[in-house]
Amino acid sequence: MKITRFKCRLIHLPGGTLTPQPKGVPVQSHYFVALELGTDVGIEGIGITSCGDVLAGALKVAVDTLAGLTIGMDPLRIEAILAKLRGAAVGAGPGGIFTTAVAAIDIALWDIRGKAFGQPVWKLAGGHRERVPVYASGALMRHFPVAHNAKTAALLKKMGWKQMKTQLGAPAGQSWTPGEEVDRIARVRAAAGDDIDLMCDINQIWSVHRALDVGRRIAFANLYWLEDVVAHDDYPGLGRVNAELQTPIAGGEYVYGEVPFRHMIEAHSVDIIMIDILRSGGVSGWLKTAHMAQAFNLPVVSHLAPELQVHLVAALPNGLTVEYMPWSVGLYEEVPVMKDGMISPPMKPGFGLKFDRKALKKYGVA
């Protein structure tokens, strides 16, 4: 089998939401690069990537350029393709746009691999479980009023969610006292009830001292995890917070590739390894990090793109839960959804996904 053609599009997609937004708060849109990789036997793989808004056009050029280098190669020899791309783009990696561009290609290659063998990706990657826990994300944000978040937490519970994530750390341009942070988490916990797994994302906003101070004050909330409590690359700082707080600390979505996870693990920075399929360069990098985490007895969780990463969390024994952030789901005709707090990967070959042609046309910008 040989790769014979590709088609790459830039899409500006309105973000999906799990619950209604607060009044006056617009739904965010996100740029995605959507890739189709064709072969001489008629099998076609699909992949996506994203890097925020400002450089989305540059990311599309990077995917176009790298996909062009795969023409004529055997799509089942994924590591050979990755080695060629790394060699060709030497000086432009290992992090940043290079890695996120490679992700689209690697995801499409795994989709082809699944279709070639007639198996879903979650089975090819390990096939550990048919159903995994999934949590609601993006519904209880820091820029939403706390009364809205309390109401929405109760709504999510009613919808069947058993895990949900909120945020602390004041939005840009605001400052909150420690007492205000405590109040926000107390109100969401009270509305969700004690039986819900409640996660809380800080998105690197706190300092080490703030993390220790507020982290101790909110111990009563029994959080399932506190995420990205300080700057993502302050491995010793994270390690200090992790050592001093009882709450499990999660992190990893901001780093690229596999090697930074080694340093995070060596510094005891996190209890829960969060892997982003795009910043890890696709399925191949995701699995390498997850296997490394397993050797240290650490669970792994996904970041964004639930329709893809449900396969990976389900594949491995240390897969803990899938983040359901619905930003990318509008790209497809159909995606896996939560049922009774759990989610199942599709049984169809590859990722079991098809791009929604109408959405690609409607929201395509290049």
Ligand SMILES: [Mg+2]
């Ligand atoms: Mg996060």
